Amino acid sequence: MKKERIKSIIESTLFIKGSPVSIIQLAKNIKVNKQEIEKIVADIVEDYAQNKRGLTIIEKDAKIQMVTNPDNADYIEKMIKKDLQNSLSKTALEALAIVAYRGPISRPEIDAIRGVNSSFILRNLLMQGLIIKKTKSTNQRSYFYEISFEFLKKIGINNIKELPDYEKLSTDERVESIINIHSEK
16 A cells, blocks of 8 residues: 555544544554654654644554644644633642643652642543543552553643743652651551
């Protein structure tokens, strides 16, 4: 199959799916190897960037998703800001920020940072698709939370590390001490 045809299929799939698609799933569906899919996705991303297109592709955990170009975030933000603000309280935004900067993070760690129980807020963020809940590999009864593709899309970034002061805030020792004090109890 020709490269342009594969590109077309990938773009159509990502557009219609509207959610993350694994590279392996694309390779199986199109019947080409994973490495070829990865190269073609890189070509699409480069093409979008060079031509300053309104769309781009983000990648997380060997999955990709088509999203709006972060350069258009100011315009997109105006359209969706009210929706997001109306649907998220200050406490939900606080919990979301903790997950974004400190994730993957457990509920007890979130509770320790916030100083209150976060179960209800986390449930609401899960229902809105802004965070995801994963089982810890070491303990199947424990969970941790991290941001979702939907979160990246809504705030218009390609990677969590693009958040303001990410490097500093994601490793802040003061937060670590709060978490450690709580886990010792």
